[in-house]
Amino acid sequence: MFASQLLTLAIFIESQHCAHCHSIGLTGTSPHPDTPLFRTLSRRYPIEGLAEALAEGLSVGNPEMPEFVFEADDVRAILADLKSIQESSSSRANQKNKKANPTPPRHRARVN
Ligand code: HEC
Secondary structure (H helix, E strand, O other), rough: OOOHHHHHHHHHHHHOOOOOOOOOOOOOOOOOOOOOOHHHHHHOHHHHHHHHHHHEEOOOOOOOOOOOOOOOHHHHHHHHHHHHHHHOOOOOHHHHHHHHHHHOHHHHHHHO
């Protein structure tokens, strides 16, 4: 799969399964209280570290979050997307969007 397809897939999955609790974008707050923003997950651990959890059952030990199991392609997609939105100085998306685009149209901007 091409990178742009991966990100399209990730955004589809995340908007279906994650976005009603987590903020999945470059800006915005999580709809569900105490739910980590996707763009800050790498403050806790490397994004790669989520690969196994996503493939074998992501359960965060919090009863409010359902357990998910994803196919390999879906895992690659979600990881690629999470990496691209992290708020670190090395994040491509961050550098690109910081000045030009204070509001999120990240989803629309990504899908060509
Ligand atoms: C029903 C609400 C809900 C949904 C839907 C949800 N989450 Fe969560 N998620 C949470 C909550 C609440 C936490 C905080 C858990 C804690 O720190 O106690 C969390 C935490 C996490 C964490 C951090 C785990 C950690 O150990 O720091 C990751 C990663 C995560 N969610 C990924 C996802 C992904 C990927 C999806 C969609 C496939 C998703 N979540 C869908 C509620 C949700």
